[in-house]
Amino acid sequence: MAKKNRLNTSQRKSLRQKEDEYIENLKTKIDEYDPKITTAKFFKDLPISEPTLKGLRESSFMKLTEVQADSIPVSLQGHDILAAAKTGSGKTLAFLIPVIERLYREKWTEFDGLGALIISPTRELAMQIYEVLTKIGSHTSFSAGLVIGGKDVKFELERISRINILIGTPGRILQHLDQAVGLNTSNLQMLVLDEADRCLDMGFKKTLDAIVSNLSPSRQTLLFSATQSQSVADLARLSLTDYKTVGTSDVMDGSGNKGPSTPDTLQQSYIEVPLADKLDTLFSFIKSHLKTKMIVFLSSSKQVHFVYETFRKMQPGISLMHLHGRQKQRARTETLDKFNRAQQVCLFATDVVARGIDFPAVEWVVQNDCPEDVDTYIHRVGRCARYGKKGKSLIMLTPQEQEAFLKRLQTRKIEPSRLNIKQSKKKSIKPQLQSLLFKDPELKYLGQKAFISYVRSIYVQKDKEVFKFDDLPTEEFAYSLGLPGAPKIKMKGMKTIEQAKERKNAPRQLAFLSKANDDGEIIEDKSKQPRTKYDKMFERKNQTILSEHYLNITKVQAQEDEDDDFISVKRTDHEINEAELPALTLPSSRRAQKKALSKKASISSKGNASKVVFDDDGEAHPVYELEGEEEFHKKGDAQIQKTEYLSKESAVMADIDGLDKQVAKEKKQEKKRKRLEAIRREKEATMEEEHSGDGGEGAPVAYLGTGNLSDDMHDDDMSESEGHLKKKARTVDYSHGKKQSSSDDNNIIEVEEPQTLEDLESLTAKLIQG
Ligand SMILES: Nc1ncnc2c1ncn2[C@@H]1O[C@H](COP(=O)(O)OP(=O)(O)OP(=O)(O)O)[C@@H](O)[C@H]1O
Secondary structure (H helix, E strand, C coil): HHHHCCCCCCHHHHHHHHHHHHHHHHHHHHHHHCCCCCCCCEHHHHHCCHHHHHHHHCCCCEEECCHHHHHHHHHHHHCCCEEEECCCCCCCHHHHHHHHHHHCCCCCCCHHHCCCCEECCHHHHHHHHHHHHHHHHCCCCEEECCCCCCHHHHHHHHHHHHEEEEEEEEHHHHHHHHHHHCCCCCCCCCCEEECCCHCCHHHHHHHHHHHHCCCCCCCCCEEECCCHHHHHHHHHHCCCCCEEEEEEEHHHHHCCCCCCCCCCEEHHHHHHHHCCHHHHHHHHHHHCCCCCCEECCCCCCHHHHHHHHHHHHHHHCCCEEECCCCCHHHHHHHHHHHHEEEEEEEEEEEEECCCCCCCCCCCEECCCCCCCHHHHHHHHHCCCCCCCEEEEEEEEHHHHHHHHHHHHHHHCCCCCECCCCHHHHCCCCCCHHHHHHCCCCHHHHHHHHHHHHHHHHHHCCCCCCCHHHHCCCHHHHHCCCCCCCCCCCCEECCCHHHHHHHHHHHHHHHHHHHECCCCCCCCCCCCCCCHHHHHHHHHHHHHHHHHHHHHHHHHHHHHHHHCCCCHHHHHHHCCCCHHHHHCCCCCCCHHHHHHHHHHHHHHHCCCCCCCEEECCCCCEEECCCCCEEEEEEHHCHHHHHHHHHHHHHHHHHHHHHHHHHHHHHHHHHHHHHHHHHHHHHHHCCCCCHHHHCCCCCCCCCCCCCCCCCHHHHCCCCCCCCCCCECCCCCCECCCCCCCCCHHHCCCCEECCCCCCHHHHHHHHHHHCCE
């Protein structure tokens, strides 16, 4: 049977010839295409191959968007590209089509190895790009792979050498470049950076440099984003010299004639809200927008977690979901999928989904916390008003942030209109929050974490004109979260917030007194002296200034914030300079300050103090003056003196021994505390996972097209038992000369239906086509 379908040599030869002619014809059309003369309106007007056109048609992509019309012809001609176009303007297709076409014209096969590498800063975005690629590339014969983290590195290693188009996050791609002996990058034709400015910034610098050093310098490079830095140094790093720009000036600084860097269909507004009233305002906003689909951005995963957990208890009347980088990947993917399908829903999220994610039909983007910069603002609001659809955005600015941030927005021609909250609509949820936190220690704990992470987020911000740490109304803010008072925060090199602020604001006269304690005693700086074990013990004891609970929080916090998405997703050039950190304490009361001042005055007037003893004549002597022999004998029998001395010293030794035992006991307790802490964290992680899976909450659900990857993995022809699917035999239609897939026998690969992200990754690696 199989023999019947086999082509004989002359048929194969003729087919190859037709294919060559077709490709040559395409190349000529590309060379002849002059963007200055021709403006293609539809994909079919572009010099692109029939299989790609077929994939586009089937995905209902007919008409070109502006960035697609401007950039695709230039990319097809082989130029490097630096493109910046507004959010939701269709950049994904603008780089995917040239990638597919380049490999097509090169007649790329699985034996040629990696032909294109697409880098995205987040996993979600990489998955989305992969999804679009599998749709529009469904009639081509290339293999695509998604590497974004997961466990099955070994599995991927075995198959990665056969992948032609690899999409992934920087870290994971580097891991593969390092490990995969079979990954042949020497042939690489194209490198694409989506959200290029983010990929190029400090956070990914080292990884990206390492990736690029593995790649062939002769490759074509495409950089796309809604915001671009166009730093010459960045471009040089990518060996981008003779590149073409598309739409960059408009988007970069709003200097073009076309107005703001945000979509025209976006209606933007802001309200001035004191920090302590933000949650009241947010709750009222949600209550009055129950029939909408909205995303609320908060500054950290802890904020998101707290707001989600408390608001769902207060039941505003709309389905609530939450998404942040500290959730397990499975929960993130599930939430994303549910949110895409829902019609009336509110998603609390961090900036992990601020860039690139193409959520369908979002009506409102609310920024509860001010973004770190205008670029982040642009990306966040860009989650709505996509592809010409209407959308609305609201940003809450505190009186401290308002003026400076509006000024920053103006530089990009973004001028949101001011909204005022109707007095009648104002409702305080503070009493409810207080009662919730009072009843539920778990919520109180989340509240404390939310408080701490918010305060820290303000502290680490680079733009000090917008984020004024010293003006934070911490007590009011804590109260607004339902907490009885502001938790004390200890950060690296920083004492409590209040102390840090006090010290910053203290008069110069008092600044040098930062070493005085509450009793006005000057504490010596022992940091430069060798520390004895007693010093260490006392330091340890002093840590209990914080209650054990807060102590636990701050310790865990220090660990957690290492990879908290607020800090890690953002640029690492926002590093805190330890030297700038407030690190010392001030006497808290006026009495203590006064006392310390007078002590200081007397000490400074006397110069360096050293301890002395006075003799009967009032003469001062150093403490350790050698005693004369006569003097010694005068005091009595030497033996008795010796016994007395020894018993005094052994009493001192006994005291020291007691202290040692105390230290050992404390160590043991600390160990126990850590063990309990680990158990608690484990429990919390389980809870978090459980919470994250229940976002549906009976929301009216609309199923919008194929929004998820696993759907794409299904094949209509599935005939095997459930849980297995077959890959469709791909046919390439040259329309003017048809080509049957040359390796029918190899076209069927049985793979298991993906249940998890790891499965999905493994599956993508299996989907070797051709
Ligand atoms: N030519 C087209 N015809 C119809 N729909 C399109 C076309 N191009 C893109 N779209 C749709 O427009 C939406 C936005 O596209 P895309 O996600 O590529 O935008 P983007 O410019 O990358 O946005 P962001 O800057 O936020 O990443 C998607 O839903 C996509 O399917």
